Amino acid sequence: MIETIKLSKTYKGKKAVDEINIYLDEGESVGLLGPNGAGKSTTISMISSLLKPTSGDVKLDGKSTIKNPAEIRKVLGVVPQEIALYEELSAYENLKFFGEIYKVKKNVLEQRIQDVLDMVGLKERQKELVKTFSGGMKRRVNIAAALLHNPKILVLDEPTVGIDPQSRNHILETVRKLNEENGTTVLYTSHYMEEVEQLCKRVYIMDHGKVVASGSKAELLSILSSEDTIRVNLSETSDELIKKIKSLEYIRLVDETSEGIRIICKKGANILGDLVRAAESERIQLTNYQMETPSLEDVFLHLTGRTLRD
Numbered sequence: 001m002i003e004t005i006k007l008s009k010t011y012k013g014k015k016a017v018d019e020i021n022i023y024l025d026e027g028e029s030v031g032l033l034g035p036n037g038a039g040k041s042t043t044i045s046m047i048s049s050l051l052k053p054t055s056g057d058v059k060l061d062g063k064s065t066i067k068n069p070a071e072i073r074k075v076l077g078v079v080p081q082e083i084a085l086y087e088e089l090s091a092y093e094n095l096k097f098f099g100e101i102y103k104v105k106k107n108v109l110e111q112r113i114q115d116v117l118d119m120v121g122l123k124e125r126q127k128e129l130v131k132t133f134s135g136g137m138k139r140r141v142n143i144a145a146a147l148l149h150n151p152k153i154l155v156l157d158e159p160t161v162g163i164d165p166q167s168r169n170h171i172l173e174t175v176r177k178l179n180e181e182n183g184t185t186v187l188y189t190s191h192y193m194e195e196v197e198q199l200c201k202r203v204y205i206m207d208h209g210k211v212v213a214s215g216s217k218a219e220l221l222s223i224l225s226s227e228d229t230i231r232v233n234l235s236e237t238s239d240e241l242i243k244k245i246k247s248l249e250y251i252r253l254v255d256e257t258s259e260g261i262r263i264i265c266k267k268g269a270n271i272l273g274d275l276v277r278a279a280e281s282e283r284i285q286l287t288n289y290q291m292e293t294p295s296l297e298d299v300f301l302h303l304t305g306r307t308l309r310d
């Protein structure tokens, strides 16, 4: 359905997106996961034909959208990170305005506005001014606006950042329903691993403008099949202790957590004895030790040496 070919964007000599090749099949829900600055927004702006690539192409059903952006605009709805709404207008009036901009036919616009308000759970509050809404409710109006022209493809740029849990759950549920029940193709960008795990069948992991891995959750986790992840709680941590642990030859990564450290090491390494000795020599107590089932977060850490929120 959609395919990017060596898609790139350079800002003042710096590559924000570097030759990425991704595709979306009809009806899929695909995640674009990466930390701040990885290039996710730039990528989806180019896919949505809001931003011109420096090089490469975006194809819709085999045809370049760069030469002909009108086609993709018809079938794609985009929910940007910034909330672009008129505060002095009601939710309904905002949607009416966007519907006219998107050239939704007059005879269906009323019904579409009611349908999309229903999808995002704001039907009862449509007459209220947007300026009285919480950040999460505003984001829901934004999603409703992107759905007005009944797009086949919905692209969302970190739609749950900085909003209340109730709106967050609502948004996740709306996106899930659109994909599973309406068959809408979804491209969902986030730096929240659990959202992508929950919503997306396939994931691209981005870092520094490049796709560093892709596949289903199971495929991505298999990257870690040669490793164990261990969570260790400590009475305190010290740089010296972390240095000692890092120096053990079978250690791949040590990452500080709120309660201690997380270690990725070669599978089957006999680490406990070494850990206890290192902690004792620093007069630090080891209060808990637990093998973890690896998550996509660990895959990210393994691939980039950083956590998603670094």
Ligand SMILES: Nc1ncnc2c1ncn2[C@@H]1O[C@H](COP(=O)(O)OP(=O)(O)OP(=O)(O)O)[C@@H](O)[C@H]1O
Pocket (backbone or CB within 6 Å): 011, 015, 016, 034, 035, 036, 037, 038, 039, 040, 041, 042, 043, 158
């Ligand atoms: N208009 C611009 N001019 C110059 N540099 C830019 C511009 N937009 C983005 N960048 C840079 O490009 C890189 C990728 O940014 P982008 O916003 O695409 O990342 P992101 O993964 O979406 O992160 P975030 O979640 O913070 O938006 C960053 O280094 C950013 O500073």
